[in-house]
Amino acid sequence: MPEKNLHELTATEIVSRISAGKTTAEAVARACLDYIAEREPAVQAWQFLDPKLVIQQAQALDSGTSIGPLQGVPVGMKDIIDTADMPTEYGTPIHAGHRPHMDAACVALTRRAGGIIMGKTVTTEFANRHPGKTMHPMDPKRTPGGSSSGSAAAVGCSMIPLAIGTQTTGSTIRPAAYNGCVGYRPTWGDLRLAGVMEAAGSLDTLGLIARSVEDIALYRNILIGVPTEALPATPCQPPRVGVCRTQFWDITDDATKHAIESCAAAMAKGGAKVSDLTLPASFDPIEEIHQRISSFEFARNRAWEINHHYEKISKTLRENRLKHGLAYSFEEYREARAQAEALRLQLDDIFRDYDVILTPSAPGEPPVGLNATGSAAFSSIWTACHNPSITLPLFSGPNKLPIGVQLVTRRDTDRYLFEAARWTNALYGR
Amino acid sequence: MPEKNLHELTATEIVSRISAGKTTAEAVARACLDYIAEREPAVQAWQFLDPKLVIQQAQALDSGTSIGPLQGVPVGMKDIIDTADMPTEYGTPIHAGHRPHMDAACVALTRRAGGIIMGKTVTTEFANRHPGKTMHPMDPKRTPGGSSSGSAAAVGCSMIPLAIGTQTTGSTIRPAAYNGCVGYRPTWGDLRLAGVMEAAGSLDTLGLIARSVEDIALYRNILIGVPTEALPATPCQPPRVGVCRTQFWDITDDATKHAIESCAAAMAKGGAKVSDLTLPASFDPIEEIHQRISSFEFARNRAWEINHHYEKISKTLRENRLKHGLAYSFEEYREARAQAEALRLQLDDIFRDYDVILTPSAPGEPPVGLNATGSAAFSSIWTACHNPSITLPLFSGPNKLPIGVQLVTRRDTDRYLFEAARWTNALYGR
Numbered sequence: 059m060p061e062k063n064l065h066e067l068t069a070t071e072i073v074s075r076i077s078a079g080k081t082t083a084e085a086v087a088r089a090c091l092d093y094i095a096e097r098e099p100a101v102q103a104w105q106f107l108d109p110k111l112v113i114q115q116a117q118a119l120d121s122g123t124s125i126g127p128l129q130g131v132p133v134g135m136k137d138i139i140d141t142a143d144m145p146t147e148y149g150t151p152i153h154a155g156h157r158p159h160m161d162a163a164c165v166a167l168t169r170r171a172g173g174i175i176m177g178k179t180v181t182t183e184f185a186n187r188h189p190g191k192t193m194h195p196m197d198p199k200r201t202p203g204g205s206s207s208g209s210a211a212a213v214g215c216s217m218i219p220l221a222i223g224t225q226t227t228g229s230t231i232r233p234a235a236y237n238g239c240v241g242y243r244p245t246w247g248d249l250r251l252a253g254v255m256e257a258a259g260s261l262d263t264l265g266l267i268a269r270s271v272e273d274i275a276l277y278r279n280i281l282i283g284v285p286t287e288a289l290p291a292t293p294c295q296p297p298r299v300g301v302c303r304t305q306f307w308d309i310t311d312d313a314t315k316h317a318i319e320s321c322a323a324a325m326a327k328g329g330a331k332v333s334d335l336t337l338p339a340s341f342d343p344i345e346e347i348h349q350r351i352s353s354f355e356f357a358r359n360r361a362w363e364i365n366h367h368y369e370k371i372s373k374t375l376r377e378n379r380l381k382h383g384l385a386y387s388f389e390e391y392r393e394a395r396a397q398a399e400a401l402r403l404q405l406d407d408i409f410r411d412y413d414v415i416l417t418p419s420a421p422g423e424p425p426v427g428l429n430a431t432g433s434a435a436f437s438s439i440w441t442a443c444h445n446p447s448i449t450l451p452l453f454s455g456p457n458k459l460p461i462g463v464q465l466v467t468r469r470d471t472d473r474y475l476f477e478a479a480r481w482t483n484a485l486y487g488r
Numbered sequence: 489m490p491e492k493n494l495h496e497l498t499a500t501e502i503v504s505r506i507s508a509g510k511t512t513a514e515a516v517a518r519a520c521l522d523y524i525a526e527r528e529p530a531v532q533a534w535q536f537l538d539p540k541l542v543i544q545q546a547q548a549l550d551s552g553t554s555i556g557p558l559q560g561v562p563v564g565m566k567d568i569i570d571t572a573d574m575p576t577e578y579g580t581p582i583h584a585g586h587r588p589h590m591d592a593a594c595v596a597l598t599r600r601a602g603g604i605i606m607g608k609t610v611t612t613e614f615a616n617r618h619p620g621k622t623m624h625p626m627d628p629k630r631t632p633g634g635s636s637s638g639s640a641a642a643v644g645c646s647m648i649p650l651a652i653g654t655q656t657t658g659s660t661i662r663p664a665a666y667n668g669c670v671g672y673r674p675t676w677g678d679l680r681l682a683g684v685m686e687a688a689g690s691l692d693t694l695g696l697i698a699r700s701v702e703d704i705a706l707y708r709n710i711l712i713g714v715p716t717e718a719l720p721a722t723p724c725q726p727p728r729v730g731v732c733r734t735q736f737w738d739i740t741d742d743a744t745k746h747a748i749e750s751c752a753a754a755m756a757k758g759g760a761k762v763s764d765l766t767l768p769a770s771f772d773p774i775e776e777i778h779q780r781i782s783s784f785e786f787a788r789n790r791a792w793e794i795n796h797h798y799e800k801i802s803k804t805l806r807e808n809r810l811k812h813g814l815a816y817s818f819e820e821y822r823e824a825r826a827q828a829e830a831l832r833l834q835l836d837d838i839f840r841d842y843d844v845i846l847t848p849s850a851p852g853e854p855p856v857g858l859n860a861t862g863s864a865a866f867s868s869i870w871t872a873c874h875n876p877s878i879t880l881p882l883f884s885g886p887n888k889l890p891i892g893v894q895l896v897t898r899r900d901t902d903r904y905l906f907e908a909a910r911w912t913n914a915l916y917g918r
Contacts, residue, residue: 142792153589153590156589159583159586160583160792160793161791161792161795162792163788163789163790163791163792165792166791166792166794166795167788167791169795170791170795247689247690247825248822250686250689250785250788250789251686251689252685252686252689252788252789253792255682256680256681256682259677259680259681259682259689260677282788282818283787283788283791283814284817284818355680357713358593358597358680358682358712358713359593359680359682360593361591361593361596361597361600361713362572362590362591362592362593362595362596362683363590364596365591365596365599365600384713387714388712388714392678392900395677396900470822470826
């Protein structure tokens with residue numbers, strides 16, 4: 059295996075090399091900046107990137123006396139996350155040039171750990187559906203997915219090892235899968251969102267995007283604000299796996315169906331107890347439930363923009379999320395919240411019989427066309443139910459584009475999810 | 489009964505008079521400004537107030553063509569709530585002079601309804617314990633309570649009819665009770681917090697402070713972002729009341745004990761089925777549970793201030809909330825979250841036998857001393873359990889200072905809570 063270039067290293071590898079004095083934060087940052095300069099014209103992952111600011115951060119780290127757990131790791135921040143030294147524009151001309159006066163909690167925790175804030179990655183408008191400028195790094199006619207478009211594209215094509223996105227529907231898992239990344243959506247409520255634009259608070263989480271499960275585990279601890287702790291050296295026991303094709307199986311393409319069946323077979327061969335899991339009928343209306351909650355809250359959260367800049371809001375947003383959100387009654391909204399809570403408890407019960415659910419990350423390869431970002435259906439269930447999930451880039455489709463498989467575990471078992479992901483990766487020699 | 493002065497009117501009365509052409513937004517605003525000028529030197533409720541900005545808003549409303557449901561009502565906004573035209577300083581010198589670029593959702597919804605943003609009311613440091621400059625309007629040696637100190641003092645002494653506070657422990661109910669106001673903490677999750685400083689998201693809610701239950705009901709609908717709807721004209725049936733003295737009864741003074749017993753007797757006389765309610769032992773550690781959740785989250789949310797301005801954080805905050813928050817492990821925090829969730833379900837069950845819980849709003853009259861803001865113990869249970877509650881200013885103590893009684897109802901029954909509050913008020917001819 060040829061030696062990796064610095065910009066291709068994972069976060070864990072960067073920290074290890076810098077700690078051992080084998081490279082510097084500045085060298086890593088320059089390698090990433092050079093590669094970004096090469097690829098950015100065709101990818102457009104960055105809403106804001108100032109190389110000078112990056113080098114300043116790297117030099118400050120190199121001349122410092124302490125080594126943080128994320129020492130010298132360049133991180134991309136979705137542009138709905140406040141940064142004190144960079145603009146934060148939420149993917150809309152309404153907030154063009156806006157510069158927050160302080161960092162979001164996740165940014166401050168990243169800096170405290172020695173991370174470098176590389177820049178702001180492109181988001182769809184208000185982290186909703188109207189796309190930004192980013193193109194898929196492997197095919198510019200295709201969407202990188204959304205809403206964390208730039209974060210996933212930048213990590214996927216090795217501009218940076220690590221990025222933060224957010225997920226209110228499928229905004230981390232889907233773009234991570236499209237770009238061949240490891241994408242992680244945490245148990246709802248674990249990672250603080252102070253300083254992050256609220257889309258729909260009952261559903262919003264941060265989302266982490268990386269190229270290894272170890273990096274996700276490392277960064278999660280940093281963002282929780284606790285000491286880092288490596289995953290156990292011994293692999294976990296083969297899990298009890300429920301293969302969940304969901305009510306969206308018929309919008310899934312053949313390559314994705316094949317990926318799921320093939321992964322299930324590999325898991326069984328690896329010793330897992332694999333069985334089919336059909337969710338009860340109560341999960342059928344999950345998209346409507348999710349839509350009511352997210353639209354109702356989103357429309358209130360945009361009250362200022364609606365008051366002052368309605369004409370600058372995209373037609374897509376006005377005629378979908380906002381229109382629906384303003385049409386629902388409070389009773390319809392609260393009923394949906396109660397239904398979602400009931401489904402969470404039901405899913406907790408289902409997890410008595412399964413350690414891991416295996417399900418698609420998206421219906422297929424990233425679709426052609428830059429005016430949409432693909433279907434989030436395969437995330438809506440787990441997002442609404444507050445479960446942690448991870449997408450692993452184990453397959454590819456007929457166009458040689460990435461296809462991910464999604465693992466989901468019970469709420470509050472995020473560390474176990476990582477162990478199960480490593481176990482699954484190992485089946486494929488990763 | 490003598491005619492009220494304009495600054496003494498409730499929100500409902502203001503809207504009604506302006507709609508009928510009997511007064512103008514400007515006349516009301518000027519009356520409030522005049523009264524503020526008179527009282528402010530001894531109360532210090534305002535962190536920011538610009539009379540010119542107030543009059544501009546009032547004149548714009550008077551010259552407009554529509555009449556909103558909050559037309560011309562002056563509202564005070566706790567200074568942890570973003571306003572685009574006024575500073576927002578979070579009660580700390582760290583953010584002195586900070587001016588947000590947009591309004592919080594609750595501010596934008598208030599403006600849309602025709603409300604006037606009167607100014608920013610004093611908060612304790614980061615809505616925690618270290619007091620601001622506000623004094624109790626009836627006795628400058630006493631605390632107005634906190635953390636929504638200015639909001640409660642300003643409404644209590646009739647500078648304004650309505651204010652927004654927030655509650656993470658007892659930051660609305662307690663100051664509202666101390667100042668003789670009606671204070672309302674909603675079911676957690678109902679009112680959007682976009683643009684409001686996060687203290688601890690798992691517990692934070694807005695809190696509404698007014699001088700009538702009708703005003704609270706009116707403003708709640710506006711902040712939910714739905715059409716307003718008056719409370720039913722017919723009073724509700726006499727409720728089944730559980731008198732809950734709680735584990736904090738021994739820190740309660742005689743006047744407060746008397747208020748609760750006397751209110752329980754009046755309710756029984758009014759036809760209510762009144763019985764004692766002793767919470768199960770599982771509720772005993774509620775303060776520790778609440779402390780773990782709020783401190784853990786608070787300490788992460790302040791990551792930027794800790795990184796850059798640690799020396800400007802008060803000793804009170806550093807040595808209590810922050811120290812605790814940084815000492816808890818993630819497992820201790822998550823265990824506390826699980827315990828709180830279990831208690832919520834247990835309390836839902838308890839509410840099968842009761843419509844309303846009657847309990848103190850605070851342990852007594854506002855205490856002497858401006859270096860603390862009184863005990864939040866009587867709110868910690870209901871805050872941690874996400875229930876709606878309201879404090880009614882029905883009693884006074886040996887120093888002629890207000891003593892409130894708190895009514896609590898099942899989660900998601902906020903409108904019923906208002907009806908039960910009106911029924912209770914009626915027992916006292918209010």
